[in-house]
Amino acid sequence: MKVMNYIDVPPETIEEGARGVQIRWIITEEMGAKNFVMRHFEISPEGYTPLHSHDWEHEVFILNGNGIIVGDGAEKPFGQGDVIFVTGNELHQFKNSGDKTLSLLCLIPSKERCNL
C-alpha cells in the first residue's frame, strides 16, 4: 500500500482553454492503477477549465470552495461535499464562482490520460 499527501505531488498548470487551473495526478497508472486514476484540481477565483466534451466520464468530489458547472444549456452551482457525475460525451466546464481557491478531486478511467 502507498500512503502520501496530495500536496506532495508537483502540480502542473493547465493551459489550453483554461484559466488559473492546476492539476496533480495523485493516483496514476504508473503507480499500478489499471482501472481508474485520481487527480486533484485547484481552480483560482475567476478561473475555469475548458468547455469541452470527451467520451469518458468524470467522477468529482468537491473538497473546498464554490463553483458552477456549465453544461449544454444548463448551469449548476456546487460547493463543499458535493459530488458530480459527468457522463461520457457530455459538455462540461468547471468555474470558480467564489473568492477562494476551488479544490476538487476528479477521477477518470485509466488509458484515457489527458490534461483534463
Next chain:
Amino acid sequence: MKVMNYIDVPPETIEEGARGVQIRWIITEEMGAKNFVMRHFEISPEGYTPLHSHDWEHEVFILNGNGIIVGDGAEKPFGQGDVIFVTGNELHQFKNSGDKTLSLLCLIPSKERCNL
C-alpha cells in the same frame, strides 16, 4: 450531469468484522458509472473496517480525521489530505486512531460491488 451532496445519500452500516463504520454509495453503476464507483465512509472513534483482502484495488482520499492502515506486517498512519492506494490482493484494514469521526472516499472498480 448530476450534482448532489454526499450527505443526502442514506448511509448503510457495515456489520461483519467492522465496528462503527457507515458507507454511502455516492456514484454507482445504477447512475451510469460503468468503470468505477465512489463510496464515502465514516468510521467512529475506535472503529475499524475488516482486516481482509480481495482482488480489486482501493483508491482512497482522507477528508477528515486520523487513522492507521494495517497491512501485512505493517501499519501506516494517515490524516487529512492523504491519499492511499491499496493494490488488489493486498491485506488491509482502516482504523480510526483519533477522537473524531474519520471521513474518507474509497473508490473501487465497477462490477466488484461489495460491502467494503
